[in-house]
Amino acid sequence: MNTPPRWPIGLRAAISTAIPVTTGWAAGAMSSGLIATLGAFTSRFGGDRPYANRGIELATVVVSLAAAVALGDWSAQVPWLGVLVVSSVAVAAVWLCNALTVGPPGAYIFVVACAAGIGVSAAHLTPWTIGLLVLAGGAVAWLVQMAGALFHFRKPERVAVAAAAEAVAGYIEAAHSPQERATRHRAASALHRSWSVLVNYQPLQARPSSVLHRLRAANHAVHVLFTMAVTAAAQGTAPAPETAEQARKLGALQLPPDVIASRDADRIPLGSPPLVTLLRRAISPGSPVRHIMQRVTVGALLSGAAAMTLGVDHAYWAMAAAVLVLHQGTDRSRTLRRGGERLLGTWVGLVLAGLILSLHPHDLWLVLLLALLNFVIEVLVVRNYALATVFITTAALTISSGTHAVDVGHLLLARGIDTLIGCAIGVAVYLVAVRWQESTRLTDAIGHTLEAAAQVLPYVAGGVTTGPAARAARRDLQLAAIALRESDEAALAGSARQKEVAEKLLPAVTATEQLAYRTIAACWTIEHRADGVEFGRSLFGGRSAQPHVEALAALAGAVRTGAPAPERSDPLPFLADEVTELRQSLAQDR
Template identity: 45%
Template sequence: MTHPLPPSPPPPVVSLSAMFRLRPGPNRVFFGLRAALAMGLCVVAGWLAGDEGAGLLATLGAFAALYGSGRPYRHRAALLTIIGAGLVVSVVGGVAATAASSAWPGVLLAAGIAFVAAFLCSALIVGPPGAYLFALAAAAGTHMHGQAAHLGGIAAAVAAGAAVAWVLQMAGALLRPRWPEEKSLQAAADAVAAFAERADGAGADLQRHATALALHEAWLNLFARQPGRAQPNDRLHRLRALSRALHRIFGATIAGEGGKDAASAAREIGVQVTNPPAVSADDALFKPLAYITSREMLAMSLRPGSTPMRIALRVGAAALIAGGIGALMGLDRAYWAIAASVLMLYQGLDLTRAMQRGLERTLGTFAGLGLAAILLSAHPQGL
């Protein structure tokens, strides 16, 4: 039995009203609090040690707290280690460039780091904030004049901040080692149930798309982001069995065989996530489909014309042009021009969406500057 293809979505348009609408998405309160705690601990540690500069340097490494949220802990541990090392290299490289008498080595280095970071983050699907914070860290380093003789201490401070972020990100593994997998599977179950209840109603296309994304995220956490193999009937294996059941329900719903029974079945799976039942004999023999390894992803991304290469070239060129203009104009904070150019382009959006994001981020930046001006007008002192 064949089913007609759904209509194509309308083309995107730049909209001022979109800036005042809250888009559906995961709750990021805990994520924000954890990142703020990582930054705050670095500043407090520097203040207690009598070296506030070192504490502020450490916050550049604490940027690592913004990566890897929601991913399995073993995968997250490796990712954050690499992210932390990349931030150390970015900052140290930027500071080392200040030894030159000209601003151009710093511009070239920041653009080079932006290019490499954009390529790797896009090829390996690191996700937001992607290459932006590497470029910001490198560009900030190029403004630390007179510190090139202290590269070891700078590297240690940034690494310490990254270590703080690593510990905070991994702390949950002590209580619930499979919490990220369970959470993504629970979200997928809720999405499948919601789609089954409104498969023929208004907004079904958007709900189907959101459900497919939720199922894919659960699959990534249960399969592609797992560094080891699941053992028969261990917790990971049983969660995978629930994921397969959800995919079957989703497929049946798309084929018109869903309804309230499908929604109830999906919600029951959501309940079972916290205590997944033992798998059947058939499921015990199941072997997951192969997925692309990181090495294969990099190899494919190195091909001319690949999306990661196109994004990296665009980001690198924009960073070079923005930094060059800033250097020629003698701007005191030219590195912000480099960071802003990377922020607008690192996600590889099309022209319309890039303009929308650019407008939103520009106005958001002005709002942030206004808030900072209000706070600084009070002349805060000490911690």
């Protein structure tokens, strides 16, 4: 599927930047206008969210950015206090952004905003005044981001459903090929994303005749095609070739969903878990988010302390660089690449910034320059991060130093050293931490997926899979399967030891994935068959699912502890092949 063009996003960022600066210039307070542009970071969030939800998210981002900048300005008088405040903001932002799936650019922007608050303390404005300026700039960005609702209110939902349909079509076409696992993961992730857009991100009720209900019905039918393909692949047969085109037509609303499967419009959609549950899960033992928070805490404090000890002014630049390397929680190869791109891009950007600052642009030239820089950043940031960093550095230095004379040589040297410190410490913290943090991630993911499957089996055996509890268990299993694939990919891109373990566990990972998706597919089959209850019971021979639940729990324990897989003479009548393959793969790994 083609990548959506980035120029509309770049245009919104440019407008969001230009308006506050132009207003400041017209009012004779250009420095205040530049401070207000920190609120324009808001334009980088929520681009793929439905508009009603986007408005809420962006309003929250605006207030948070204003608070972060004001807090940074307040702490600027005491250097060590500034380091502690920026570190605290970094950890809190990582927790909230990851737990609530805020999306790119994530926690890094809030750290930059807080650190910038320390930098703008030279403006000698009160913290609340600076917060209000950022709030005003954020309000402009909010209006720019929400303007599309006047013309295409349901466009984000349409895009999400079309993307899910295309991903499912890709999986159907890749069945029984080397790309089957990867395309199945993409399809499952896209379906989860589209359902989140259609249900979790919908704060307002929609009419039964609305486009939203049509999209939900289409997405439901696409999911049915996906589970039909999973079942066919597990049975060794190819999915019907016409289903790929049917999926694409459903995604474009060109095929009535009832042709594939009907959806009860009166059934209350299953939303996401409560907010408190999401936040608690994010900091539970073994959670990847918790690991990221730990790395960010250490990286931010060490980089700030190192920069201050070496006497480099504005230590927050080093902290921001360290957080950038660490906050996304990516695998080893991408973390190293991001650190290198940040370092190289910053140094090249310093040269460009030095040239611009030596020309000392002002008035409307400064407005035009900042708008152009932000446009280029958004166009490049996805395709070429290293090149985007060149312009990110240039824009940041232009905003912070564009209205007064500076010692360009000293400024560029300090920023280059800060970035080197931050990137080096960020990478070092990652390499040390993941040796113990990631050592059991893959086995934990296998165990968690097996346990999640065990929670679904009683509903399958009873032939009742449409209740809220059954659908919640099915959702948790799908999320566990998606996380398993991500854990496997992270291990394969990790250290030599992690890669060796991932290669040994590949048969177990494959069998566990297959078991998870077959279980999910069985739930959908039961839901849409007229004899669903009898069909579900037949999968277990009419017997209780409890022995099989205990068997999967025992397998999960064996995976985590490295103990031999427990013997079982009575294989599961349902999923027998997958469980047998899993037992054999675990035996071979010992």
